[in-house]
Amino acid sequence: MATSSTxxxxxxxxxxxxxxxTADSFxxxxxxxxxxxxxxHVLTAEDVLCGICKKPMVLLVQLYTPEDxxxxxxxxxxxxxxCKNGACHKTSWxxxxxxxxxxxxxxxxxxxxxNEESNGDDSNEYANCSSEKFTAVNYCVVCGLxxxxxxxxxxxxxxxxKEHQIIHWTSGQHKIHCNTTTPSLDDDNLxxxxxxxxxxEVVSEPEGNLVKDSENGEVDDSLSNLDNGNSRALVPVGDEIYENTQVNVDKAFLKFQKKVEPYPDQVLRYARLDYECEKNATPLWVSDIGKPMPEDIPSCxxxxxxxxxxFQILSTLLNxxxxxxxxxxxxxxxxxxxxSCKDNCHVSDKNYVEEILWRQDFSDEGVNWSRFKSI
Ligand SMILES: [Zn+2]
Ligand SMILES: [Zn+2]
Ligand SMILES: [Zn+2]
Ligand SMILES: [Zn+2]
Known part of the structure; x- marks a missing residue:
């Protein structure tokens, strides 16, 4: 997934x-x-407790993104x-x-x-490292925390x-398997x-030449000629028309819609720094409103x-x-x-550094579009 120079x-x-x-496949x-x-060192239930229902949250997405x-x-x-409970998100995402x-x-x-480096000095260094004793921790049989x-x-x-112990006792049938030698794997998985x-699995693919980012991340004009006959388009393409005829149109949403249209199943867009020109990547917004203010994304x-x-996770993931x-x-x-921290800073006493997540909601146009897509 990491594409530090592209x-x-x-x-x-x-x-x-x-x-x-598995972990060894990163x-x-x-x-x-x-x-x-x-x-x-793995995260604890306390680290990922939902601030509303006070239950441990579960993994939504994990990405392996090595950097130089x-x-x-x-x-x-x-x-x-x-948190899987939508009501908690309604109260406070x-x-x-x-x-x-x-x-x-x-x-x-x-x-x-x-592999290619596992000879010579390197292997010695690894041998030294791997001989460092570490204690593998026990994982929650239910959620992996x-x-x-x-x-x-x-x-x-x-x-x-306690929450997951109770679930395992009842739904996981541990009340039957506890202190027995009967295999419990199927019940555990259930x-x-x-x-x-x-x-x-998240399988990645470059967005390709079909859609090009111009200087400010705008949609390339050549897209306007694509898919004109596409019945899923809510509106004819071309922003200018809307500038003249409609006052409250959500331009960011129109751009979003055009940009994702060629690859409608995408659930995630990864676009970190462009190291070659030192330019920070920008999100593809779904709306003109609800963008974070500078104070919403504090420095590391x-x-x-x-x-x-x-990176950004799209609403298509909900499907x-x-x-x-x-x-x-x-x-x-x-x-x-x-x-995330631009410098990938190493914090010696922390194995996990909390970064910032921001949610943007659809405007009314977007809501209709996403409902339509999910049917
Ligand atoms: Zn919750
Ligand atoms: Zn658990
Ligand atoms: Zn037991
Ligand atoms: Zn930092």
């Missing part, structure tokens, strides 16, 4: 995984249990956590979404350096919270499915560097999350935007 936006698509999305994924980069600088960001993953950054240097106790509690009867099942978002509290836009759109309190967003 100018192209990487589009992410949700696909059923071909192989299990996956880009949606839902399921987190695949931790740092095997000795600093060396501590050789491995780099971003984890987005989300700021309290029901969280994003964390986790990084590791090339030589670390958990992962060998890439740190399992700080365990079943007092069998001392074998670990949990992040239980996790109840709690977690369904798991998909650890190094003082600005936080810049890294994969088994969200019931008909429900009043269903999970909903126009965009989820992730802003």
């Amino acid at each position: 100018k192209v936006v990487e589009l992410g698509f949700a696909e059923p995984p071909d192989n299990p999305l 996956p880009n994924k949606i839902g399921g249990k987190p695949a931790w980069l740092n095997l000795a 600088y600093p060396p501590e960001a050789f491995h780099r993953s971003i984890y987005v956590f989300c 700021r309290k029901s979404l969280k994003v964390f950054r986790s990084q590791l240097p090339k030589y670390n106790p958990y992962w060998p350096p890439p 740190h399992g700080s509690k365990k079943c007092g009867k069998c001392n074998k099942a670990y949990y992040c919270s 239980c996790s499915k109840l709690v977690l978002f369904p798991e998909f 509290p650890h190094c003082g560097q600005e936080r810049t836009f890294e 994969y999350l088994q969200v019931d759109h008909m429900q009043n309190d269903s999970l909903d967003w126009g965009l989820l935007l992730v802003y």
